[in-house]
Amino acid sequence: MVHALAEIRRVLQSDGVLIDLRPLEARWPVEVASAASTVEVGRLTDLPIAVADDEAATRAMQEAESHGWFVREREEIFSYVYSWDRPSEMKEFMEDEWEGIEKLEESVYQSAQSTWAVANADARVQVPVKMLITRWKKTE
């Protein structure tokens, strides 16, 4: 990862900007949301590979910063929401797309199903993913 950052620095102009946009592993909540309310029914389990990747990315940026390659100018956290009509669709998506990254425990899935079943007709199930966006400026 550090080598990639060195390469990016090489191809950036002298006043160039690097935007790092990525999810942070943070036991993302599972919610049942309608216009009337949002209820957290549990949290996903971060799996070791994803946590290790997350930590490695953070270390790589810290190393690039310590080398003086980039200066951090601005940073914020925001939520990137994945939303499904029903819990079964969420489960199917996670098994297909997030295998090895996040685990939906059966107890959390059951809780989502039971909460969604008695919620308002417009209720959906959602996972707000914690996102980090950082603006780095290439140093001279």
Next chain:
Amino acid sequence: MTLQRDPQGLERRMLNRFVDFSGKHVLEVGCGEGRLTWLYADSARRVTALDPDVDALRVARTDCPVRLESRVTFTGASARHLPFPHEKFDIALLAWSL
């Protein structure tokens, strides 16, 4: 399946709040199927989007809107060895890829 991603469009808003793409040559690292590319490419002067996954790049090229075809180039490459000369880009975007 009825998956909605980022229904409030926060990602696009955050990107535009953090950087002005207008008139800039952007290197997007880890573009995948181009989901993020379509959010900002209209503003940029030129976009070079790369990913080592050739299947994802095939989808990106197929999905590329006609209006962006002359502006966006998809390249199969890894960030460890960028096939570009020094100081070519104004902005580099690590797209969920570090």
